[in-house]
Amino acid sequence: MADSPILITGGAGFIGSHLADALLARGHAVRVLDNLSTGKRSNLALTNPRLELIEGDVADAALVARAMSGCKAVAHLAAVASVQASVDDPVATHQSNFIGTLNVCESMREHGVKRVIFASSAAVYGQNGEGMAIDEDTPKSPLTPYAADKLASEHYLDFYRRQHGLEPAVFRFFNIFGPRQDPSSPYSGVISIFTERAQAGLPITVFGDGEQTRDFVYVGDLVQVLVQALEAEWLEAGPVNVGLNRATSLKQLLAAIGEVLGEMPTVNYAEARAGDIRHSRANNARLLLRYEFPVATPLREGVARLLGR
Ligand code: NAD
Ligand code: UD2
Structure with missing residues (x-):
């Protein structure tokens, strides 16, 4: 298992490429699946023999299954991250933002891979909790196709946890920079x-x-939490806000x-x-309880x- 790669979908993007760097630095092998729609080759240390890039789409179930083969864990970050794009073209973005998640879950089940990190978003709360420290139990109000796909992905990951023993770590990112x-x-x-x-x-x-x-959360701080979630012996179920309060x-x-x-x-x-939204701030008590936050x-x-x- 030591040399089995960690799969990062969307690994050529902003957050994914920082995660790839951090995992490589900790001695893991990394496989990236990315369609390079917003991600870039130049974000990746492609000269490192422990890093592999598969160029393709998470909406392609057969390709996801191939990318999953032999992996020890997954960070599923691939998505059309622009909310406006989801408003303009809900059908196309649904392929990346929801079907991609379902393909990841199915191929994990097929290949017996258990651990998956999922990049959800504060967008699932909509305008709820505005002006307060938003905790994970704040009622959800997905106001856009992007937010609806993130929330649906969370529910499917939880279904695969209960039904098939997947170990999802769902993170609701606030404003990462x-x-x-x-x-x-x-x-x-x-x-x-x-x-x-x-x-x-x-x-x-x-x-x-x-x-x-x-x-605002600096990407390097976020990545330290994601690495812990990938490496942890055991994970508690339930989503975790990533913000600084x-x-x-x-x-x-x-x-x-x-x-x-x-x-x-x-x-x-x-x-x-x-x-x-006028004020957006995370209650991060759960994050601080479960992870060593830098x-x-x-x-x-x-x-x-x-x-x-
Ligand atoms: P990004 O656009 O830099 O990264 C997304 C990556 O996914 C890109 O490399 C892109 O090429 C790839 N991708 C998109 N659709 C794909 C598909 N169908 N198949 C394969 N690859 C595909 O954006 P980011 O900010 O790094 O976002 C990473 C994740 O974090 C996304 O899921 C996003 O929704 C989530 N997120 C980000 C923030 C933030 O503040 N940046 C906040 C909340 C959630
Ligand atoms: C974030 C997400 C968005 C959605 C939303 C849900 C990002 C980039 N955006 O939007 O996808 O999930 O949260 O709550 O993560 N602004 C300016 N000038 C500019 C650009 C922005 O004044 O040129 C303002 C903007 O009107 C807003 C603030 O800056 O008041 C932050 O904007 P943002 O798009 O970075 O993030 P946000 O929280 O609105």
Whole structure:
């Protein structure tokens, strides 16, 4: 088993590629299944003989089964991560965001693989719990096809746990940031957009008054938790929020970027986005109970790494 790879679906993407790096550094072999829709080869240490890339789609059941063969565990991160894309094309994104999960579950059952990490999202809560520390029992309100597919995936993983003995570790990520996050869409993570524009000397648009808050987690801190979940002898069932229980406003974010760059970026203010959540913050008690959470990377330090400072 020692040399059996860990499969990372979506491993060429932002979070997946950091997980691949961390697992390789801990001596694991890694197999990535990725269709390179948003992921990039250049995110991966492809010269490492312990890393293998299979280019293809998680919606292709036969390919998922081939990728699963001989693996000791799975991190299922492949998804169309853009909520807006799911609103624009629910049918196509459902293939990646739900059928992909079902294919992973089935092929795990076939191949006797038990452990699976799943990247769910704070989006499953919709607007519920806004302004409070959102815990895992907060009522779910999936408002978009993306959120509905994440929640349905969670339920299927739980079914396979009860019926077939799978060991899923479901994580609901809040706002993850760090190097390799793609800033190219207007709906990309706000930190990736702001840092890219500030570095290029371009003006930044804040939607709303900039007092809205998010619970930002540096990708390296998240990855340390995912590695523990992959390596743990035993896992407790039930989803786990990944956040810091810390509210950072966009104005605080802009100040941090200004400090790192040595000058404040130019900022324009526009109408708040329709349906935008004002305050999003995780109750992370379960995370802290179940996992060794590292001393969280301060926002300023994470931003500095992102800006290569
Ligand atoms: P990303 O777009 O960088 O990574 C997704 C990866 O999946 C990409 O490499 C992409 O090419 C691949 N992919 C997409 N569809 C595929 C398919 N059908 N078959 C094979 N590969 C496919 O985004 P990310 O931010 O790294 O997201 C990773 C996971 O975390 C996703 O499941 C996303 O929904 C979830 N998530 C991310 C955040 C965040 O703040 N970044 C928050 C909540 C949940
Ligand atoms: C996150 C997810 C989204 C969905 C949602 C559910 C990301 C990138 N997005 O949206 O997919 O799961 O949570 O709650 O993880 N903003 C600006 N200017 C910009 C870009 C953004 O002001 O150029 C604002 C935006 O209006 C929002 C805040 O910044 O108030 C954060 O935006 P975001 O898209 O990074 O994240 P969020 O939490 O809205």
